[in-house]
Amino acid sequence: MIPVSCGEIADAVNGELVGVTPSAVVDGAVVIDSRAAGPGGLFVALPGENVDGHDYVGTATAAGVTAALTTRPVEGSPCIVVADPQAALGALARLLVSRLPDLTVIALTGSSGKTSTKDLIGQLIRSHGETVVPEGSFNNEIGHPLTALQATERTKYLVAEMGARHQGDIAYLAGITPPKIGLVLNVGTSHIGEFGTQDNIAVAKGELIEAVTAGGTAVLNADDHRVAAMRSRTPERVLTFGEAPEADIRAEGVKLDAEGQPAFTLRIGDFSGDIQLQFIGEHYVSNALAAAAVGSAVGMTPEQLADGLNAATRVSAARMELTERADGVTIINDAFNANPDSTRAALKALVAIGRSRGARTWAVLGEMLELGDASADEHDAIGRLVVRLDVNRLLVVGPGAKPIHLGASLEGSWGNESAYVDSIPEALELLRSELHAGDVVLVKSSKGSKLRSLADALIGEDVQ
Template identity: 45%
Template sequence: MMALTLAQLAAAVDGALIAPDDAALADPTHTVDGPVETDSRLVVPGALFFAMRGENTNGGLFAEAAVANGAVLVFTEERLALPVPQIVVADTLYALAALARAVVAEVRAAGTLRVVGITGSNGKTTTKNMLRAILSAQGPTVAPQGSYNNQVGAPYTMLRIDEKTRFLVVEMGASGIGDIARLIGIVVPDISVVLKVGLAHAGEFGGIEATQRAKSEIVTQLPADAVAVLNRDDERVAAMAVLTAARPVWFGLDPEADLSADDLRATSAGTSFTLLVDGLRLPVNLRILGEHHVMNALAALAVARELGVDITEAISALEGVERAERWRMEILTRADGVTVINDAYNASPDSMAAALKTLAQIIEPGQRSVAILGEMNNLGDYADDEHDRIGRLAVRLNVQQLIVVGHRARHIHNAAGLEGSWDGESVLVETADEAYDLVNSRLRAGDVVLVKSSNAAGLRFLGDRLGEVQA
């Protein structure tokens, strides 16, 4: 974080500075610049600790551990007996956002910081990682680790910047209307990206129309000198162009988009396409698996273009990205010739369908396709129909062995049985351990195995087990 005095920090969060007995530490002009942490286990010497109050715990219980690990300042909702300064606030979540707002404003005023916000039902983390690779080659860049995109994770990322930071990339996720608006209240991006409006978390939002309204919050407050990077192929995203004063920049497979792609090809080695931009046709060879990542690459390249990055340099950086993210289309090659695609960090109807299509596309003659699928969470009233659709899709794509894990995913198995005259090609098991034993007993050299589910189903660990080197 950029250096601020204790007095500045207290003012930024509208808190009361409580000094310890040590006179040196009591000086309100004392400056701190360590990282902000909300988990005491991640605290390092010099860190600032937010004792966040959660639904089931009180972060104040971990303040002593944070100090023991080196925290030099604690933000808390109640005064604690600590040997370091503390700032007492009414609400630590509000204070975290307020501090992020103040820090971003200070850095923006002091330098050349550009802020990119990304949202979408799918692809946020992959696009963020692509942008980090491109922009890091241009200057100091801060982007979230993992999927830090909520009311804690987004400001946590913002607080990683300092006066030298040139680019800040922020994922903006939402579980309901108003969530992204609150993040926009912390920082209004110079460039906002909307990737897709799909059924991910539709149960939480209350339907896809509500999802569209929630995602549109990332562009509605943009000023006229900002840019809205929008997916021309998604009609719900395209409709957002009339909701913003910002200049729209279009990406998609539609040839009328500002950046478009053709000649798409997916293999087990990655994904290739031809980029069409500014009258040029440029080859792009991604190491990331799956044609659906072409849209993420187009969005990242559109942002880079708006930030003045040479397009050939941006492509070169993209081609160096080895994987989308841990447990996202992660390829694990075993010594016995079996390939495992571990894509079980998250799942929605769109991403599940895309993963199955990728599996079908990359199978070579003589290879067998195996899909181990678990539940897609947070679909509400859509759940049964969407799991049913995935089961039928697996049959239509000629997936040769389907293993469905867990009672809540049973409609995948049931629909697969109804779709075709299968005889054991689809099996329903209750646990990941059962799936592991079953699939290992049937695998042979050359098989390609997709493991896909929502995070809560835990199949990402099954994917890791299956991907381990087999003697």
């Protein structure tokens, strides 16, 4: 991060200096984990349900941090005492971003695909200047400012992924890093348990478009009518992407290859180029088009965009991550997160891969969280889709996901085509006993359902 004095930090966060002089400089990393603390850095002592960061201020001090953001003085440690360290973290990030007038903030949100699209954008635009991209899914009130604080005077682009569980969340995050380019991918059913309706989700996602700064660009999905309607929420330039004929950046002739990887023709104005993505699942087409639209907004040529999309590879783990085991079993790990839209896309990719190989397909599915009153119906619909797609075996894991099994049974699944188990150990035992060489296994659930541990276990072993 750019150097800043403790006095300037205290002024920005309405803090009190205790045991540290105003002239002391923070020029190292800002961290919330004392194990990552280092000389010249700033440790933010966040209170948690199980761990209180204040218990580790001494460790951070011993590691050489200039100061710690705390809610109370800590004996023997230089502190900037504030009412709310999390809010102070956001205020500090806003201060430092405001000191980088040449920084272009690219912010994106959506019900699904944020992290994968963020990774794609980073790969496309890095050739045009130093770029900061969040690791994993750092998209909340803590991860977002921590990412912003990585920017320096050399940084040209800051890619900011923004999530939301409530109205106002995105407006808050956008206030920390005002976006020059704002991208909305889609409005699905993720977090509908919090928002109530998709229209309410659209209101929240559209806060990003309202935050686009003067002279900036709003990038909207022409295939999603709720997103397309956000055009009315900004006076700035609008760039659209999708398969719709009116989209500025569009795909034509989409098809999946034998590995479930999409190919299509990219059209931008008079330009036409062949794209073969190195990602599994048709849903990556929309992600790729969104990334290309952002690249176009920062001045990349269509030729550069096509070359970049063809060269792009997966960055974040557990997102349609394909592993071929030595015994011939293929595991598709997509257990980082799940909602109805992404689960449908993953199932279609599973079927395409199985069909191309003549292989038996398994869908191992856990609960899709935060669907509220729609949860039972959405899970039931996924079970029915599994049967309609003719997936060979369905294994449903956990009580919250049981309506998937019930939906499959009501749709016509019989015998052992669909099975239900209460726990991950039971699922692993069943799979160990029934998988054989050539099988293709999709593991998909929300992060909180913890099926990633099941996928990791399957990847790490062979059938005996």
